[in-house]
Amino acid sequence: MSITGVVLAGGLGRRMGGADKGLIAFAGKPMVVHVLERLGPQVDEILINANREIDRYSAFGYPVIPDEIEGFAGPLAGLHRGMCAANQPYVLTVPCDSPFLPADLASRLMQALQQADAELAVAKTGTQAHPVFCLCRTSLKNHLQSYLQSGGRKIDAWYGTLKVVEVAFDDQPQAFANINTIEELESLQDRNR
Secondary structure, eight states, rough: OOOOEEEEEOHHHHHTTTGGGGGGGEEEEHHHHHHHHEEEGOOSHHHHHSOOOOHHHHTTTEEOOOOOOSOOOOOOHHHHHHHHHOOSSSEEETTTTOOOOOOOOHHHHHHHHHHHHHHHHEEEETEEEEEEEEEEEGGGGHHHHHHHTTTOOOOHHTTTOOEEEEEEEOOOOOGGOOOOOOHHHHHHHHHTT
16 A cells, blocks of 8 residues: 555634544544544554644554644645655545545545556545545655745645646545534534434
């Protein structure tokens, strides 16, 4: 596989009232545990990108890596930190608040990346790309570092500088449901009872 999985848990959880989303209980366990359980079989190693609650995230048994860029700079800062810490040639990022992520995410993204000879593969359902579900070459870390150092923070703008392949997951659109608000949390828990 040659993939390092990076769980992005470095945000501020503004829409969740400032709560650390990965640690919020969903279906009886923290959301990040669902993500770790689904991601684990797909990758060679896992890193958790978190900027607070480091001890609580460390308790799940994986290395916790905070952003190197100050000020909660967003998912690209987490991706860059993951690239720098990865022991594998590819990095797969997933958010900490998507407990249903596909069990075949890594294999499908890798197959498409290799077939297209792309630098980055991103999941898509319908016309909607899911930019934080991406697989990319760790060799892009200096390119991403330059983008971040120039003040860039927008994922789509950075992707626009790369050879990207979008990978359809129309067979599992619910797999990319992420939980940003208490209402979404309650709605998904009700649907999965």
